[in-house]
Amino acid sequence: MENRTIQLTEQSPSRIIMKLGRTTYIADIHFSQESKEMMNDKIICLVGKDIFNQICRKNIEDIIAKDAE
Secondary structure (H helix, E strand, O other): OOOEEEEEOOOOOOEEEEEEOOEEEEEEOOOOOOOOOOHHHHHHHHHHHHHHHHHHHHHHHHHHHHHHO
């Protein structure tokens, strides 16, 4: 399992820095009174989308490399 670190910065208490392995995610947080979703759910969703995009990008690069052969 990857190394996970979450910290709140003192300069901005509405900013979270999350490290997953060698990738650092910085999220500025703005709260809505109407929101039903928890902060952790939103961050996990953002990280999941980023990982999905990285996998898609890698797959596309592999397909282009095979076509170039």
